[in-house]
Amino acid sequence: MAHDMFNSTHFHPEYFLLVGIPGLEDSHLLLSILFSIMYFLSLLGNFIMILVISANKSLHQPMYIFLMMLSITDVFLSSSTVPKTLSIFWFGSHKISFIGCLTQVFFIHFNFGVESGILLTMAYDRYNAICHPLTYSTKITSSFIQKMTIMSIIRSFCIITPDVLLVNRLPFQQSNIIGHTYCEHMSVARLATADIIVNVVYGMVIVVCVPVLDMILIIVSYTSIISAVLRLRSTEARSKAFNTCISHICVIILFYIPAFFSFIAHRIGHKHISQQFHIIFANLYVVVPPLMNPIIYGARTKEIRQQTFSMFKRLKNQGFLGSISS
Numbered sequence: 001m002a003h004d005m006f007n008s009t010h011f012h013p014e015y016f017l018l019v020g021i022p023g024l025e026d027s028h029l030l031l032s033i034l035f036s037i038m039y040f041l042s043l044l045g046n047f048i049m050i051l052v053i054s055a056n057k058s059l060h061q062p063m064y065i066f067l068m069m070l071s072i073t074d075v076f077l078s079s080s081t082v083p084k085t086l087s088i089f090w091f092g093s094h095k096i097s098f099i100g101c102l103t104q105v106f107f108i109h110f111n112f113g114v115e116s117g118i119l120l121t122m123a124y125d126r127y128n129a130i131c132h133p134l135t136y137s138t139k140i141t142s143s144f145i146q147k148m149t150i151m152s153i154i155r156s157f158c159i160i161t162p163d164v165l166l167v168n169r170l171p172f173q174q175s176n177i178i179g180h181t182y183c184e185h186m187s188v189a190r191l192a193t194a195d196i197i198v199n200v201v202y203g204m205v206i207v208v209c210v211p212v213l214d215m216i217l218i219i220v221s222y223t224s225i226i227s228a229v230l231r232l233r234s235t236e237a238r239s240k241a242f243n244t245c246i247s248h249i250c251v252i253i254l255f256y257i258p259a260f261f262s263f264i265a266h267r268i269g270h271k272h273i274s275q276q277f278h279i280i281f282a283n284l285y286v287v288v289p290p291l292m293n294p295i296i297y298g299a300r301t302k303e304i305r306q307q308t309f310s311m312f313k314r315l316k317n318q319g320f321l322g323s324i325s326s
Contacts, residue, residue, distance in 0.1 A: 011171035011172055011173050011193075012098050012168075012171075012172055013098055013172050013176035014097065014098060015095045015096060015097050015098060015176065016095075016096050016097075016098065016101050016176050016177070016178050016183065016188070016191075017094045017095060017096075017176060017177045017178065018084070018088055018094050018095075018096055018178050018180060018181060018182065018183070019094065019177060019178065019179050019180065020085075020088045020089065020094070020181055021181065021275075021276055021279045021280065022179050022275055022276070022279075023275070023276050024276050028088070028089040029089060029090075031089060031280070032085075032086055032089035032090055035082060035085060035086060035089075035283060035287065036086055038287045038288070038291050039078060039082045039086070039287055041291055042074065042075075042078055042287060042290040042291035042294075043075060043078075043079075045071075045291065045293075045294030045295060045298070046071040046072075046074050046075050046290060046293070046294055047071075047075070048294065048298075048308060049067060049068060049071040049294045049297070049298070049304070050068055050071050050072060050075075051311070052304060052307045052308050052311055053065070053067060053068040053304070053307075054068060055311070056307045058303070058307070059303060059304070059307060062125055062140045062145060063122075063125060063129075064303070064304070065145055066118060066121060066122045066125060066145070067297055067301075067304075069118050069149060070115065070118050070119075070122075070251075070293060071293065071294065073111055073114050073115040073118060074115070074289065074290035074293055075290065076107070076111045077108070077111040077112065077115060077286055077289075077290060078286055078287050078290040080104060080107040080108050080111060080182075080286070081104070081108060081181070081182040081283070081286050081287075082283075082286070082287055084096065084104070084181070084182055085181040085182060085283060088181055096183065100183075101178075101183040101188060102164050102167060102168060102183070104182055104183040105163070105164055105167060105183050105184065105185050105188060106160055106161070106163075106164045108182070108183075108184065108286070109156075109160045109163060109185065109206070110156050110157060110160045111156075112156075112210075112211075112259065113152070113155065113156030113159060113160060113206075113210050114152050114153055114156045115255065116152075116210050116211050116214045116255075116256075117148070117151070117152025117153075117155060117156065117210075117214065118149075118152060119214065119218065119248075119251065119252055119255060120214040120217055120218055121145075121148045121149075121152070122248055123217070123218040123221040123222065123248065123252075124217075124221060125140055126221070126222075126225060126244065126245055126248060127221040127222075127224055127225055128140055129244070130225050130228055130229060130241050130244075130245075131224055131225060131228045155210075156210070159206055159209055159210060160206070162202065163185060163199075163202060163203070163206060166189075166198060166199050166202055167185065167188055167189055167199065170189060170192035170194055170196065170199075171192060171193050171194050172191055172192055172193065173193045174191070174193055175191050176191065177191075178191065179275060179279075180279055180282070181279060181282075181283055182282075182283075184282065185199070185203060186199070186200075186203065203263075207263055211256060211259055211260070215252075215256055218252060222245070222249070225241075225245060228241075229241045229242060243300070246300070247296050247297050247300045247301065250292075250296050251289070251292075251293055251296055251297075254288065254289045254292055254293070254296075255289050258281070258284070258285040258288070258289070259285065261281070261285075262278075262281065262282055262285055265278045265281070
């Protein structure tokens, strides 16, 4: 019977079926090649960043520690969705258990919240480095970094956990088919046979409390930074100060703009934006920032470039790279 897949007590399905990208089934293999290449390169780039920064004491400074934490979060963010997406495209593995689906919902939003907190902390770090250089070393300490990291994790956990519980409380008595490649909060909630207004409202609360609030504070920080930089008399000093911030600004744009678009598309624009475009964009949104962040920072940060080249040179001299290539 069709209802056998539902738990008779809580009306939860035993599993959901992730369709993939409805209407583009014939293109799944082609898309899988694109996603797998991007995912592999993002893992490679972020693991190199983590290894280079952790292995070199000269890079054990606040700015580089933040970059390492950003890379760690990026790995978790992309890994929370891409492997399942590829399993759908390659093996037709459409099933995901109800608990597995809720777990995926949690980790997608949890990692997003942690990364948003890290980007905010990085903006505060640049603010102190440029606007208050004399007190920078006393404010941005290893203890401060640890506290801010723990606060970002706790904040994200406390905000996202109720979101998952709100989905868990919903009855699912009809369809268990999700027209997506992964379990996203609203994609799952819309299958419920109950009013989901609380889910919608709480989703908006999350957006206001995390990305919107963080983005406002980041804008305030960079307004002060730009004002301070423009007051510098030396052209060279202004150029150096701007160069230290431009990478962070690029990463912020890559992270927040797609996130806000995805939020709007899920809650407001799902009737006006084609489903295929939205799902492809949602997949790119969790893999493009993790792919681009190491490239942006690696290309623009001299110290990271030098240490990366030195690491590969040492590996080559030791014959490690040669043995792999052979």
